[in-house]
Amino acid sequence: MSVVHQLSAGWLLDHLSFINKINYRLHQHHEPCCSKNEFTTSVYFDSLQVDSVSSSGACATFIASDCTTKPENDDGGYYEMFTQKFVFRPELFDVTKPYITSAVHKECQQSNEKEDLMNGVEKEISISIIEKKRKRSAVFNQGELDAMEYHRKMRKLILDGSLQLIQEGLKSGFLNPLFEKQDKCSKPIILRLDTCNLSELCEMAKHLPSLNEMEHQTLQLLEEGTSVTEQDLFLRVVENNSSFTKVITLMGQKYLLPPKSSFLLSDISCMQPLLNYRKTFDVIVIDPPWQNKSVKRSNRYSYLSPLQIKQIPIPKLAAPNCLVVTWVTNRQKHLRFIKEELYPSWSVEIVAEWHWVKITSSGEFVFPLDSPHKKPYEGLILGRVQEKTALPLRNADGNVIPIPDHKLIVSVPCTLHSHKPPLAEVLKDYIKPDGEYLELFARNLQPGWTSWGNEVLKFQHMDYFIALESGS
Numbered sequence: 001m002s003v004v005h006q007l008s009a010g011w012l013l014d015h016l017s018f019i020n021k022i023n024y025r026l027h028q029h030h031e032p033c034c035s036k037n038e039f040t041t042s043v044y045f046d047s048l049q050v051d052s053v054s055s056s057g058a059c060a061t062f063i064a065s066d067c068t069t070k071p072e073n074d075d076g077g078y079y080e081m082f083t084q085k086f087v088f089r090p091e092l093f094d095v096t097k098p099y100i101t102s103a104v105h106k107e108c109q110q111s112n113e114k115e116d117l118m119n120g121v122e123k124e125i126s127i128s129i130i131e132k133k134r135k136r137s138a139v140f141n142q143g144e145l146d147a148m149e150y151h152r153k154m155r156k157l158i159l160d161g162s163l164q165l166i167q168e169g170l171k172s173g174f175l176n177p178l179f180e181k182q183d184k185c186s187k188p189i190i191l192r193l194d195t196c197n198l199s200e201l202c203e204m205a206k207h208l209p210s211l212n213e214m215e216h217q218t219l220q221l222l223e224e225g226t227s228v229t230e231q232d233l234f235l236r237v238v239e240n241n242s243s244f245t246k247v248i249t250l251m252g253q254k255y256l257l258p259p260k261s262s263f264l265l266s267d268i269s270c271m272q273p274l275l276n277y278r279k280t281f282d283v284i285v286i287d288p289p290w291q292n293k294s295v296k297r298s299n300r301y302s303y304l305s306p307l308q309i310k311q312i313p314i315p316k317l318a319a320p321n322c323l324v325v326t327w328v329t330n331r332q333k334h335l336r337f338i339k340e341e342l343y344p345s346w347s348v349e350i351v352a353e354w355h356w357v358k359i360t361s362s363g364e365f366v367f368p369l370d371s372p373h374k375k376p377y378e379g380l381i382l383g384r385v386q387e388k389t390a391l392p393l394r395n396a397d398g399n400v401i402p403i404p405d406h407k408l409i410v411s412v413p414c415t416l417h418s419h420k421p422p423l424a425e426v427l428k429d430y431i432k433p434d435g436e437y438l439e440l441f442a443r444n445l446q447p448g449w450t451s452w453g454n455e456v457l458k459f460q461h462m463d464y465f466i467a468l469e470s471g472s
Contacts, residue, residue: 002014002015002017002018002021002421002422002425003425003426004017004168004169004172004174005165005168005169005172005174007161007164007165007168009160009161009162009164009165009407009408010161010165010354010407010408010409010410010426011165011407011408011409011410011425011426012165012166012168012169012174012410012411013409013410013411013421013422013425013426014174014411015093015411015412015413015414015419015421015422016088016090016093016412018421018422018424018425019087019088020087020088022258022259022446022447023243023244023245023258023259023447024085024086024087024245024256024258024465025083025084025085025086025244025245026083026084026085026086026244026245026247026256027082027083027244084467084468085467085468086245086256086462086465086466086467086468087465087466087468088464088465089464089465089466092414092415092416092464093361093412093413093414093415094361094415095360095361095366095412095413095415096360096361096362097360097362097364098360098364098365098366098367098368099366099367099374143331143332143333146332147330147331147332150330150332150335151330151370151375154355154377155369155370157406157408158355158357158369158377158408159369161357161408161410162357162359162365162408162410165408165410166359166363166410169363169410170363175359175361175362175363176361176362177362177363198265198454198455198456198457198458199267199302199454199455202234202265202266202267202270202454218236218237218238218239218262218277219233219236219237219238219239220239220241233250233265234265234266234270235273236264236273237262237263237264237273237274237277237450238257238262238263238264238265239261239262240257240258240259240260240261240262241260242259242260243259243260244259245257245258245259247462248457250457253461253462254461254462255457255460255461255462256460256462256465257445257460258445258446258447258460259447260447260448261445261446261447261448261449261450261451262449262450262451263442263445263450263451263452263456263457264277264450264451264452264456265453265454265456265457266452266454267454268304268308268311268312271312271313271452274317274450274452275313275316275317277450279436279450280317280318280319280322280436281317281318281319281322281435281436281437281438281450282319282321282322282323282431282432282435282436282437283322283323283325283427283431283435283436283437283438284314284317284318284322284323284324284325284437284438284439284440285325285326285327285423285437285438285439285440286312286324286325286326286327286439286440286441287326287327287418287420287439287440287441287442288304288309288326288327288440288441289302289303289304289441290303290304290328290329290331290334291303291304291305292329292331306337306341306342309342310341310342310345312440314346314348314385315346315347315385317438318346318385319385319435319436320385320387321384321385321387322384322385323382323383323384323403323427323430323431324343324346324348324382324383324384324385325380325381325382325423325427326338326342326380326381327378327379327380327420328378328379328380328381329378329379330375330377330378330379335379335381338381339381343381343383346385347385347386347387348383348384348385348386349383349384349386350381350382350383351382351383351384351402351403351405352381352382352403352404352405352406352407353379353380353381353382353405353406354379354380354382354406354407354408354409355377355378355379355380355406355407355408355409356377356378356379356380356408356409356410356411356420356421357376357377357408357409357410357411358376358377358411358412358413359376359410359411359412360412361412366413380409380423382403401429401430403430407426409421409423409426416459416464418443419443419444419459422446424437424446424448424449436450437449437450438450438451438452439451439452440452440453441453442456443455443456443458443459444456444458444459444460445457445460
């Protein structure tokens with residue numbers, strides 16, 4: 001279970017545990033004459049290989065078998081079978097210290113934050129003024145004032161709820177006090193990730209000749225000997241309906257596909273295969289690439305304008321009573337856009353506003369709570385699609401299942417940018433247990449979910465995983 005503790009304030013999550021409870025097991029085989037370390041892509045069982053395709057559309061072969069016996073080799077002998085388990089690299093969740101620990105903020109943290117609630121807000125404003133005066137002598141703009149007012153309203157809720165969940169984590173041993181780790185010298189992890197740029201591949205795919213009839217088909221990885229071109233990966237939803245992990249090799253890079261998962265690799269201009277999937281979804285989680293100044297400066301990923309986000313076809317993808325969950329930054333402009341424009345345009349009624357609070361493994365906020373620059377939390381806006389013919393969700397007593405407001409999701413964040421915590425277990429009491437679930441702008445896959453985005457396989461790259469064991 002990824003839920004370590006559940007209180008009235010919310011949940012303390014173990015993101016790493018959620019990933020590793022997925023059955024990342026590969027069945028492999030090789031000939032007895034080969035050494036134990038000699039594995040190649042061509043000998044993976046339960047794997048899918050997609051090689052690079054030229055502009056002429058040369059074919060690549062999908063190897064997708066689901067064998068349970070040892071097949072004969074060319075000499076009449078038998079291959080040796082191996083099962084290898086993969087887990088996500090734990091060092092990617094090794095957040096032992098806050099990202100920022102200035103002397104002023106450290107002093108604030110050591111004081112009694114509950115008793116000094118109002119003083120803390122006043123201190124934040126004074127600190128903000130001092131720091132900003134160093135850069136400019138000007139008053140706060142309206143956006144900054146709105147953000148400070150929002151923080152003033154949410155501060156006590158986030159502080160009190162987080163402290164309750166953190167105390168439970170410390171008592172159970174899930175979180176460890178910082179002094180227990182001070183003698184450990186941790187070095188930053190540098191992965192040799194020479195990955196292909198998935199978003200660039202999506203852009204390239206737009207220039208490939210389109211096969212309209214393929215857009216209505218789903219690529220199932222259980223098929224054997226299917227010979228297709230690489231462009232088909234961009235034109236169809238890809239499904240792994242087996243109980244085992246598959247491997248896909250795309251432009252020389254390997255990605256793990258968890259069991260019972262499906263995905264569409266495309267950008268917002270090529271969503272038609274998802275609409276042709278002939279499914280509507282009971283839950284839709286959206287993590288839009290919001291526009292902000294740091295994104296503009298870094299060019300780390302492309303962002304969408306509010307108009308482009310409004311054009312996402314949620315009404316066509318949503319089942320009656322669909323729960324829509326949208327991640328949002330702390331910029332009040334985006335929050336108002338969701339509440340006043342986006343959700344009304346999709347006929348979605350807001351039912352709750354939650355927050356994800358990011359902490360270290362010792363229970364500290366990753367940023368000072370009153371930091372004038374970055375906060376240790378971000379929001380989720382939950383709403384339900386409203387239709388005249390829709391029936392309300394009901395529990396065993398016949399009452400409408402309410403979604404509580406102002407819940408907190410507290411977790412140690414992944415050090416990979418924008419790797420959000422899983423919502424499946426915290427939402428399970430408010431959604432259909434056998435429903436269809438969709439994540440938009442996803443960067444990873446989950447069993448039981450359909451994922452879409454131009455970086456949908458990003459965190460499935462094999463370099464983010466380590467092999468634990470293998471055996472025949």
